[in-house]
Amino acid sequence: MDEKTVPLTSLFPGEKAKIVALGHGRGRQRHFRTMGLMEGKIVEIIAVQPARGPVVLNVEGTQIAIGMGMARHILIQKL
Structure with missing residues (x-):
């Protein structure tokens, strides 16, 4: 793993990033892809809910939690 590669959870609201890898296991990867999360896509963090709640992302104009x-x-x- 490249030293510039970090988990999505390291971002704060307003920050943007490029997806470079989707976890382990075909089932998890398939689940991410059905939500529109794929390698190469640019995501922006919209919100991080308190108490380890969901992360809200913007992917190509669609919000995903x-x-x-x-x-x-x-x-x-x-980015």
């Missing part, structure tokens, strides 16, 4: 546990499996490069 995912849990912190899932967000940890998405590796990104900050």
Whole structure:
């Protein structure tokens, strides 16, 4: 893993990043892809809910909420 590659959970609201990897396991990767989360896509963090709640992302104009546990499996490069 590149030193500039970090989990999605390291971003703050307003920050943008490029997805470089989607966790382990075909099932998890397929789940991410059905939500529109794929390698190469640019995401922006809209909100991080308190108490380890969901992370709200903007992906190509669509808002997606995912849990912190899932967000940890998405590796990104900050823009």
